[in-house]
Structure formats: structure tokens, C-alpha cells
Amino acid sequence: MKKYVFYPGCVMPTEQYAYELSIREIMPILDIELIDVKGFSCCGEPMKSVNQLMTIYLSARNISIAEKKGYDIFVPCPMCHLSLSECQNVLENNSDINKRINEMLSSENLSYNKPINIVNTVDLIHDIIGLEKIKNLVKNPLNNLKVATHYGCHLIRPSEIGRPVDSENPQKMENILKAIGAEPLDYPEKLDCCGSMINTNLPESALTKTGQKLVAVQDQNFDVFVDICPWCHRMFDSKQKKAGEIVATKLEVPVVYLTQLLGLSFGIDRNKLGFNLNLSPVEKIKLGGK
């Protein structure tokens, strides 16, 4: 059993419940123990346009809380993952900011001392748990399921900060999907952004981005669209209907979290994996060939 402090962030635990449910279902099966900790806050990334120092402070605060527990931190949201990683980078390389942040942290009896490992869902499954283990757990192979993957910008870029997946040719999700029998295929729009970050101030444009990517996926006859980021999933699944209206296309693309699909291949009940919370037509996902 490997242990991690579980850092949920904001979006997943306040509305993207399917991601959290499916993570909590599959991790024990994969011999990962997640430790819930009180006191976390937003990672700060959503405030980067407003005040970057606040972003760094909030991330540092969360890292300090995990560090106090003495375990590495599991961060399923790519945006939080980037924020925490970048924060650690800044604190390691800039002693002025490090000092300033530590002064601020002291009021809550916290301090940033040394970097810890910040792990996301994809590298946890692909690199740490490993594909062999995944293969051995498969009860219902997702044979012939044609899958389009979406990593989310924050998970793959900027590589300078150290990202868990390659920036231009990410393949770790594909490898995981192959291990459970599915058929992931690259497509020209694979690296296109979901638009979520401007949903805050330009929602129509944001949904246009979402819609355009889903239209491309639908036109290429994929069976399912797999993502890993609560911000992206909110756009592709929760807001799919709206996105379709904006790009004037009837969209019927089943969108699921990678962790949901893994759970399905392990034979876990759909409801336990939060499938009833997906708003896209996930009932179209058929197992064991078509």
C-alpha cells in the first residue's frame, strides 16, 4: 500500500463528483491509500490573472499542509498540479519570494521547507502503479472501443515546469487505455484546448472552443471521449448540450473520466463510478465489442 495525501482542489470536490467517486473507488484496488486532510484551500491558479503572488501563496500553503503529514501529494486536477509544481519551482529558485511566502505561512503555523513529489492521476497510474498491474485487474476488457483522449493543457505544458506527460505527443493515457483493451486513436484536434479558462469572462467563446473540439470528435466517429481534468470535463460533459447549441450541432459524444473507464474495466458498478452524474450520453458506451 503506497500512501498519498489527497489534495482535491476546488472544482472536483464541489461539482465534479464523478471524478472523485471514481478515484476513491479504484485507488484502493490499485493498492493506493489516499489520506484525507483538513484545511486545504484553492490551489490559487484560478487567481493567476488577478494576483500571481496570491497564486503562489495558496499553492505553498497546500504544499506545506501535505509536507506536515509527511507524504507525497496526489493532485488529480491538472490545473492544481501545475500550480503546485510551479510554486515549488519558484520557491526553490527565488529566495526573496520564498522568504516572503514563509512569513505569510507562519501565521497559520505552516512553513515551506523542501520540495515533495506532486503526483497526478496519469503518472500515478502509468508510472507508479504500472501497466502490468492494470492489465491483471481487467475483468471486462473494453475491446474495440474507439477512444479519443484529452489531456488538458495544464497537464502537458509548460514542460519547463516539469509535467507528467509529454507536451507535444502525450501517450500515457493511450498506453493505459490499451492496457484495458480499448483502442485509443490520435486525431488532429487532440491538443486543442477546451476553452474553460475564459469561461469566467467570455463564456460564449469558451463554449465555442468546447463545441468545435466535440464536433471534430463526433465527425471522426469515436465511441468515447476520455478526459482527466475537472475543468475540461465540466466543459465537454456538463456543458456539452450548451456547447452544441452554440456551434449549432447536435452533440452526442459520451465523455468520461479516465478513472471511470478504468473502473468499468475492473468490473465496478457504473453508479459507484459516478456514471449517473455524467450528462453526456454515456449509456452509449458498450462493453465487450459492438
Add this chain to the structure above:
Amino acid sequence: MSIIDLTSMGEPQKDIKNEINTRLKKLQGEISEFCYQCAKCTSGCEAHKLLELEPHKIVALLKRGLIDELVNSDVIWTCMSCFKCRERCPQKVAPVEILFALKNIAVASGKPIPGKYSAMLQSILSIGLIQDAQTVSNHNNQTIKRNDLDLPDLSKPVDGNKFQLVLSKLAIEKI
């Protein structure tokens, strides 16, 4: 107002230009001076086709010191933070980080913050998260709360007062 219109306006503001460069240097160790206008950033920019953002022009204007025009332009708020420009710039200029800094300066100088940013900030100040647990609808159009699911309590700052104090100081602090 588009960025093109902005080039014809105003005198270069050296002080702010220095400030933004110091700030960017401090945070990322990257500055605009290395840009040679290859426009690779713009070729992959997610906001380019849809919203006419041209990151290479942002860098060019910054280089010329037209900070105020940039800070006052709506176009800086169209960036989708996809980080493609930072990833692909052969000169490690990172237009996306320049845009973050420009937006920060706009906020610090009292410009109205667009969209839901203020609401998110307010929420972070009061509960530590950008939003509280939401009621969502499920596949069968029923409403579901976090409490209905087999999930632990939300993790939030334990001592709200201390958390707020540090954060509100930060929120009003100028650059």
C-alpha cells in the same frame, strides 16, 4: 479595441516596462527582449482564430514599452492559458506569462476585473475555495448534493480568520 489600434497611441512608459520586466524576471526568469517576432506563438495560439489574440504582437508592444495601452486593452483577457506559446517559443519568451503580468497590473491599478473573477476571489476569501459544494443535476435530471454521495467533508481552511487576514492583505497589496 484591438491591439493594432493601440500601436499608434501613447508614449512608451519606461518605468512600468522596467517594472513588468523585473517582475517577470522575478517570477519566471524570462523577458521580452529575446523575442525576434517569428510569430510561432501566434501560429498555435488557442485564442487567435476565435478572439484575434496575437501573442507576438503583445510581445512587440511590450518591447516598445506601450504597457498602458496593453493594460487597458480587453484583448489581454482573451488568453486561454493553454501555455502553447510558452512551450513553443524558440526564445523562451512565454507570452502567456507576460499576459498574466499585464492582467495583474490592470487589476492592481484599479481596472474593473472582468467576469466571475471577483466572485471567485470573494469565495476564496470567505471559504478558501472558488465555490462551495454545488447542487448538480444527474443523468436522470435529479438534483444531487455532495452530501447525497458517499464522500467525506470538503477540505477547507480550519481557521478562517487567520486565513482571511493573510489573504486580504495580499488581495489589496500593489505589485
